[in-house]
Amino acid sequence: MTNRYAxxxxxxxxxxxxxxxxxxxxxxxxxxxVQHIADQLESCGIDEIVTIVxxxxxxxxxxxxxxxxxxxxxxxxxxxxxxxxAEEALGGKEGTTIVVSGDTPLLTAATMDKLLExxxxxxxxxxxxxxxxxxPSGYGRVLxxxxxxxxxIVEQKDADEREKQIREINTGTYCFxxxxxxxxxxxxxxDNAQGEYYLPDVVGILHDKGEEIHAYQSEDFNExxxxxxxxxxxxxxxxxxxxxxxxxMREGVTIVDPEQTYIGTDVTIxxxxxxxxxxxxxGEVSIGADCHIGPHTEVSESRxxxxxxxxxxxxxxxxxxxxxxxxxxxxxxxxxxxxxxxRVGNFVELKKMTMGNKSKASHLSYxxxxxxxxxxxxxxxxxxxxxxxxxxxxxxxxxxAFIGCNSNLIAPVTVGAGSYVAAGSTITDDVxxxxxxxxxxxxxxxxxxxxxxxxx
Ligand code: UD1
Ligand code: CA
Numbered sequence: 001m002t003n004r005y006a007x008x009x010x011x012x013x014x015x016x017x018x019x020x021x022x023x024x025x026x027x028x029x030x031x032x033x034v035q036h037i038a039d040q041l042e043s044c045g046i047d048e049i050v051t052i053v054x055x056x057x058x059x060x061x062x063x064x065x066x067x068x069x070x071x072x073x074x075x076x077x078x079x080x081x082x083x084x085x086a087e088e089a090l091g092g093k094e095g096t097t098i099v100v101s102g103d104t105p106l107l108t109a110a111t112m113d114k115l116l117e118x119x120x121x122x123x124x125x126x127x128x129x130x131x132x133x134x135x136p137s138g139y140g141r142v143l144x145x146x147x148x149x150x151x152x153i154v155e156q157k158d159a160d161e162r163e164k165q166i167r168e169i170n171t172g173t174y175c176f177x178x179x180x181x182x183x184x185x186x187x188x189x190x191d192n193a194q195g196e197y198y199l200p201d202v203v204g205i206l207h208d209k210g211e212e213i214h215a216y217q218s219e220d221f222n223e224x225x226x227x228x229x230x231x232x233x234x235x236x237x238x239x240x241x242x243x244x245x246x247x248x249m250r251e252g253v254t255i256v257d258p259e260q261t262y263i264g265t266d267v268t269i270x271x272x273x274x275x276x277x278x279x280x281x282x283g284e285v286s287i288g289a290d291c292h293i294g295p296h297t298e299v300s301e302s303r304x305x306x307x308x309x310x311x312x313x314x315x316x317x318x319x320x321x322x323x324x325x326x327x328x329x330x331x332x333x334x335x336x337x338x339x340x341x342x343r344v345g346n347f348v349e350l351k352k353m354t355m356g357n358k359s360k361a362s363h364l365s366y367x368x369x370x371x372x373x374x375x376x377x378x379x380x381x382x383x384x385x386x387x388x389x390x391x392x393x394x395x396x397x398x399x400x401a402f403i404g405c406n407s408n409l410i411a412p413v414t415v416g417a418g419s420y421v422a423a424g425s426t427i428t429d430d431v432x433x434x435x436x437x438x439x440x441x442x443x444x445x446x447x448x449x450x451x452x453x454x455x456x
Contacts, residue, residue: 002120003095005178006046009082009199010034010102011054011073016229022056024102025063026233029240030264030282033227034102038064039265040109041100044116050086051102060102078196079172080188083181091182096120099181099199101172103227106239111218112173118216119175125206126180127214128153129173131221138228139169140200142215150213152204157193168217170200171224180206261294270306288322297327305340318350321357339374353384356399368392369411373399379423381406398433 014023024034031039034051041049049068053060054076061070071085083099090097098116100107111129119127128150130142141163143151153170154163181202188201206213218224222239225232244265245258252271255261260277263269267285276294281287285299288306293299299315305322313327317334320326324342333351338344342355345362353367356374361367363380369392370384382403384395393411397403401415404423415421416433425439 003093003178004044004046004116005090005093005095005097006041006044006049007083007086007090007097007099008034008037008041008049008051008102009079009099010060011052011057011076011082011085012103013055013076014103014228017233018230022059023227025056025059026227028105028227028233028236029244029262031266032063033105033236034060035063036105036265037100037102037107038068040107040112041098043109044098044112046098047095048090050089052082052085054082078190078194079199080185080197080201083199084185084197087182087185090178093178095178097176097178097181099174099176101226104172104224105227105236106223106225106243107171107173108223111223115173115175115216119214122214123212124175124214125177125211126203127175127216128200128203129171129218129224130168130215131171131218131224133167133169133221136164136167136169139226140172141166142168142170144168144215149207150203150215151207153198153200155192155194155198155200168215171218172226173224174199174203176202180211256294302332333368367395370395370397372397373401373417375400376403377401378403379405379407383408385410 010024012023017023025032028036051064051068051070052073053070054073057072069089071089073082073085096116096119098112115127115129133139138156140153140155141159142153145151184202184205187205188197190197192198203213225236227233227236241262242258244263245255245261248263248269249255253269254274257277261275262280264282266283267281269287270289272289273287273291278296279294280298282300284301287304290307291304292309296312297310302315302318304320307323308320309325311327313330315332318332318336320338321340321342323340324338326344329346330344331349335352336350337354339355339357341358343360343362347364348361349366351368353370355372358374359372359376361378365378366383368384369386376397385408386392386395395409395411396414398417400418403421406424407421408426410426410428413427413430415431418434419431420436421427422438425437427437427439431437
């Protein structure tokens with residue numbers, strides 16, 4: 001089999017993004033664009049991947065990690081110059097090199113595979129992935145000879161009126177015979193509208209030498225979309241969203257409105273789960289089967305078991321058992337862990353706490369730094385007083401305890417198994433098991449107090 005190499009161009013600043021963040025690090029579906037490309041390349045059987053870094057080099061390297069190699073392009077003199085930087089790593093090698101841009105996040109491994117196969121089967125020196133664009137503005141146009149063979153690529157800024165009418169565009173993805181690529185790059189000049197060394201000029205030079213050049217047209221323009229500005233970023237986000245949502249619908253997930261449901265790339269969802277509009281699932285999230293999520297619910301970096309319902313709530317870095325009912329309007333903050341059949345109602349905030357099976361906090365509570373057993377009922381308005389302004393302390397509520405409404409549990413404190421805390425209590429001392437704790441002032445009645453009010 002032919003050796004396969006890849007060059008990922010990711011050194012540009014992305015001036016048109018008008019951003020502090022380097023272009024290829026802008027996320028689409030929560031994942032940086034260049035990471036999308038790296039992940040897709042991973043399944044294409046590539047022997048060596050070289051990423052060209054420049055602007056934000058350290059950040060790009062940090063993002064992509066150490067599994068691939070990097071070449072530094074100190075000055076960004078154009079895409080041809082970018083690929084030249086890979087010469088030291090790849091220059092003399094025999095094989096095929098696929099060149100991709102870090103700003104085409106929708107490109108799939110399947111399309112790259114087809115392009116590689118086409119190129120290798122035809123034994124071409126270069127094969128360009130092209131697409132038909134309804135609006136080709138901004139892209140390089142593919143000029144063909146009368147016999148349909150590829151003549152050259154003309155950049156938008158160098159194109160004359162007739163060339164601008166062409167709707168077949170250069171997607172910025174190519175396959176080359178590796179040696180030919182590096183030999184030909186040396187002949188690329190920068191006498192053009194942008195004063196840059198253009199990688200696509202390799203195509204024209206090879207044509208003039210009578211070499212075999214192919215164009216492989218992608219079926220779907222959207223997949224090859226290049227993101228140069230925020231408008232294209234949002235268009236890419238939309239395409240990625242619909243692609244991901246379609247995948248989950250085919251896996252048996254009901255998505256009521258795919259236009260308004262945002263699922264990250266590191267999410268898994270079980271069959272017969274329903275996602276209502278306004279659901280956003282970010283980072284590593286796993287959702288079981290038969291769950292009901294949303295409307296208007298954000299879940300990030302969390303695990304949710306089967307049959308759980310979460311309505312109008314925010315869940316972050318938490319683990320939730322089966323058949324749990326959450327919301328509306330609950331907030332689960334990091335390190336919350338709920339057992340099965342738990343109920344967390346409206347305006348309940350949980351943080352760094354565990355709650356056993358069948359426990360409930362149905363209304364208006366803050367429970368932080370707490371270990372709550374199973375079968376516990378936390379009454380409306382009860383809170384753990386976990387913070388003295390300097391340190392945090394633990395509240396323990398053992399199995400089957402009942403915390404009356406509006407109680408303050410001043411940590412560190414333990415309420416023993418099966419005990420009752422009377423409503424309105426401020427508990428400062430441990431409550432033994434199977435006891436009743438009342439910690440509030442007795443009610444005083446001043447009979448007729450207001451009858452003689454004028455005399456006060
Ligand atoms: C490029 C193509 C154009 C094609 C389009 C497809 C050229 C000259 N033009 O235009 O024909 O239709 O992609 O999306 O190649 N980069 C570097 N170093 C540089 C310059 C760019 O690493 O010196 C990187 C950028 O970070 C980016 C990629 O190369 O990821 C493409 O560069 P960009 O400036 O976006 O090229 P386009 O103008 O989109
Ligand atoms: Ca681009």
